[in-house]
Structure formats: C-alpha cells, structure tokens
Amino acid sequence: MDHREKRIVVETARYRVTGLLHLPRDGYRSRLTDFLNASDREFIALTDAHVESLDGPPDPEHRPFVAVALRHVVLASPLDEEDEE
DSSP, X not given: OOEEEEEEEEEOSSEEEEEEEEEESSSTTOSHHHHHHOTTXXXXXXXXXXXXXXXXXSSOEEEEEEEEEGGGOSEEEXXXXXXXX
C-alpha cells in the first residue's frame, strides 16, 4: 500500500507533540479525521517527533518515535498548508 507522511501537532493536557503521521495515499483512512475516528485504534504513532511540555521547560525534546494514547488527545491538527480535512 502506498503511504504518505503528514506533519501534525497533537496536544494532550500536558504535552504538545509535533511529528509525522503515516497515512494511506488515498482511500480509507487517508485523512487525519478518518484516522483519529477509527474505533480500532488506541494510539497514534508519530515519527520524527518533537515533544514539548506545556508546563515545563520550553525546549522540545526530539524522539524518533512516540505513541500518543488517543484518549488523551485534546487537539489534533495538520501543519501542512494544503489541508483536505
């Protein structure tokens, strides 16, 4: 299956995480909203991620991979200028 990367920002109550979400190029779950609303997922996997504490030091920490529990997501948004959602 052909994939594409979409840079997104995800916020929880304590963290802001910016990273790459791997989505199908087209079809089922090819949009961020489709991915977030899928009932069979508990985590969102991001690569090339920057994790920033909302109430701690201002310097983001780089991680090659993070998994964020969807139940903790307060906000999710694409960072790309083109936005098909």
